[in-house]
Amino acid sequence: MSTVSPTIKAFRWGFLVAGFLYGASKAGSLTKQENALRAKEEKAAAQKAEVAKKQQEEAAKSSTVISDPTNPAFDLEKFLLSVEKQPLA
Secondary structure, three states, rough: OOOOOOHHHHHHHHHHHHHHHHHHHHHHHHHHHHHHHHHHHHHHHHHHHHHHHHHHHHHOOOOOOOOOOOOOOOOOOHHHHHHOOHHHO
């Protein structure tokens, strides 16, 4: 059985350590990129939710009240609230 020269052993260990260091640095940079991407996506999702909320509020404000009681979508409570809010002329 032949023995491996000390020079080759040193290179093997050196490359092994270099591989670990490279892997650790690469994992760190990928983690930073992933965190930045997640933050950006969360910010976009929050903005999207805010816009949707504003659109819902505007739709609720601008919803027309159906005053025809024969209409299947007629809502007596909404109708009475709209009549209550109208000033007397």
